[in-house]
Amino acid sequence: MNFGELLKLAHILAIIIGFSGAIGFHVIMPMAARSTDLSFVRSALKFGFVFENLAFPGFVIGGLLGLWLSVYQDWDFGENTWLNISATIWLVAVVGSIAILRPGLRKLNRLANEAPGPEVPPELTAEFKKPLQFITPNLLTLAMLIVLFLMVTKPGVDFAGIDHWPVNT
């Protein structure tokens, strides 16, 4: 196994950690949004943070390792459009996560911690129902799925497919 393959392995592993966090986040947050029990919402939000803290570093490190890999392999960004588009979408997703997702999550957490309980206060319910809180994580995951598609199929590139795995003879 050469260094390029090692980089690829680490790149894919980081992305899997990122997607694991994102999927966990999508499992937990809708349940928190529907619950009327404040203690449940608080623990769900705590888990939401844990999953977000897996997703964000996973995708950031995965992207950086991917960039390192492409530089190491001397891939031309101008010619490899799939790489160019992927890097752009990744950058937009990272910025979107920092600018929108994380502040929104912090606000939800603050509202949950400040509420006297045991019921979920109306401000917290209203915050959960805000379109931005719902749309942002879905859009970010969709963006990463598009990147995943581009990474797997590499459109516009010959031999990117999986038609043959010639075996050592």
Add this chain to the structure above:
Amino acid sequence: MANTGEFIKMFHIFFVILGFAGMVGFPMMMRAAAGASGLDTARTCLRYANIFDGLSGIGFLGAGLIGLGLAIYQEWDFAENTWLTASITLLVVALVGATIVQQPALFKLNRLAKEAPGPGVPPELNAELSKPLLRISNGILWLMLLAIFYMMVAKPGVDFSGIDNWPVNT
């Protein structure tokens, strides 16, 4: 545009991601359930643990079947591609192991949590949650799945499995 093989590969990877998502979430929820002070919290954590367990089961079973379909579709020779044979064997062992060891333990935990009167966590449930069986079986499953992951990415013993060049259409 992507061909059929690439689409199958895409689904295969998607299911692998689902599987790993379940594998990441499951131990987190079990740890949280073991540390819960109230029965409600323990029940909630176990409910999440069930979801993540289901996710990993569906993910890896789906990934295995789709991967098998891909190998058959691409006419890869199982005898020559040792990485493929070893991966399938490991996956079957992991799935059977999870069904035999992990599932009964999880069923027992759910039953104890359901039958408990509350509001505190009953000692039997606490004792069951602190047993190392689930942690050990989960650790072994992780090792097996990471070994499969390594073989799938590196494809040891196969030429051109690397990433040295992506020739661009001209």
